[in-house]
Amino acid sequence: MAAMDDVRASSAWVAARSAHVVVDSSGIEKAVEEIQDSIPKVKWDFEGIHYFDNGPLTVQYLFVLDALNFCFWPDKDLSYDHLALGLKEALQNDKSVFDSDRLQKITGPQLRELLKWPRPLPLENERVRLLHEVGLELERSFEGKASKLVESCGKSAANLVALVTRHFPGFRDHSVYKGHQVFLYKRAQIFAADLWGAFEGQGYGEFNDISSITIFADYIVPAVLRQLGVLRYSSDLASIIEANREIGSGSEEEVELRACSIYAVEKMRELLSKKSGNQVLSVELDLWLWSFGIQCQSLQHHRTLSIYY
Numbered sequence: 499m500a501a502m503d504d505v506r507a508s509s510a511w512v513a514a515r516s517a518h519v520v521v522d523s524s525g526i527e528k529a530v531e532e533i534q535d536s537i538p539k540v541k542w543d544f545e546g547i548h549y550f551d552n553g554p555l556t557v558q559y560l561f562v563l564d565a566l567n568f569c570f571w572p573d574k575d576l577s578y579d580h581l582a583l584g585l586k587e588a589l590q591n592d593k594s595v596f597d598s599d600r601l602q603k604i605t606g607p608q609l610r611e612l613l614k615w616p617r618p619l620p621l622e623n624e625r626v627r628l629l630h631e632v633g634l635e636l637e638r639s640f641e642g643k644a645s646k647l648v649e650s651c652g653k654s655a656a657n658l659v660a661l662v663t664r665h666f667p668g669f670r671d672h673s674v675y676k677g678h679q680v681f682l683y684k685r686a687q688i689f690a691a692d693l694w695g696a697f698e699g700q701g702y703g704e705f706n707d708i709s710s711i712t713i714f715a716d717y718i719v720p721a722v723l724r725q726l727g728v729l730r731y732s733s734d735l736a737s738i739i740e741a742n743r744e745i746g747s748g749s750e751e752e753v754e755l756r757a758c759s760i761y762a763v764e765k766m767r768e769l770l771s772k773k774s775g776n777q778v779l780s781v782e783l784d785l786w787l788w789s790f791g792i793q794c795q796s797l798q799h800h801r802t803l804s805i806y807y
């Protein structure tokens with residue numbers, strides 16, 4: 499559980515000292531009141547864009563997908579959907595496309611071609627480097643297979659997050675805030691959640707501690723939480739976001755946006771279980787918040803160049 503305790507404790511630490519973002523407890527009460535009778539259930543892959551064959555190749559696909567699941571906004575026409583669908587089609591055309599030896603050799607133009615994207619991808623060199631890292635470490639420690647990585651976590655999502663962040667530096671999503679190390683682990687956690695969602699809690703998606711996962715702090719969820727009145731921003735931060743000005747990776751503003759989102763949803767979750775007596779999963783709340791966010795055209799989000807989300 500240690501990896502998930504780190505995420506919860508360090509997010510709470512930030513929320514207690516946050517200057518630019520406020521978690522509004524009356525906003526939480528209101529949001530919870532609205533959804534307590536029926537938390538809107540959103541089906542994983544509601545978009546119908548992911549590869550799924552119920553076997554190890556799906557695990558390889560999801561790991562590659564989540565290795566690249568970040569920073570789409572610098573290209574206004576690009577979104578997560580293009581990535582999920584592009585990788586799915588690439589795999590359908592060539593079952594060995596994500597073999598670890600091929601990942602280690604992939605180039606920017608090849609990745610672009612796989613995704614049928616006509617111009618360089620945002621942070622393309624980093625995306626390529628991360629695929630090389632994934633290929634190399636999978637080969638070195640897991641017989642080239644992401645499915646072996648998942649098999650070695652003993653049906654624990656928290657172990658999987660710990661294992662992924664230990665072996666793959668590109669997944670070590672953390673910052674230092676006011677001298678304190680803060681763990682957010684967005685892509686490592688979403689990998690566990692994607693397995694759970696895709697395999698419907700069975701086989702490679704069976705985790706006996708899926709409730710230990712938090713939400714995935716990206717650039718959509720904070721914007722939704724703000725819209726719901728759960729988060730409030732300082733006027734300076736609000737005007738930076740409104741003007742589409744970039745926020746530096748690791749800046750106090752950026753860490754607060756992400757950590758306060760995790761903390762606020764944990765609070766929502768506590769309140770929901772207190773009121774209904776049922777345990778609510780962060781994974782479910784995340785998917786509801788995120789799917790609401792991407793369907794909301796007018797939602798403005800913060801812009802940070804980051805490989806983590």
Ligand SMILES: Nc1nc2c(c(CN[C@H]3C=C[C@H](O)[C@@H]3O)cn2[C@@H]2O[C@H](COP(=O)(O)O)[C@@H](O)[C@H]2O)c(=O)[nH]1
Nearest residue numbers: 542543544567568570571577578714716717719788807
């Ligand atoms: N919190 C959270 N963030 C998520 C996802 C997903 C996709 N999850 C899949 C799993 C099952 C579903 O069926 C989904 O397809 C992507 N993102 C993040 O959003 C941003 C992309 O935005 P835009 O540029 O507009 O496409 C980017 O930071 C990306 O990393 C999620 O579920 N939760």
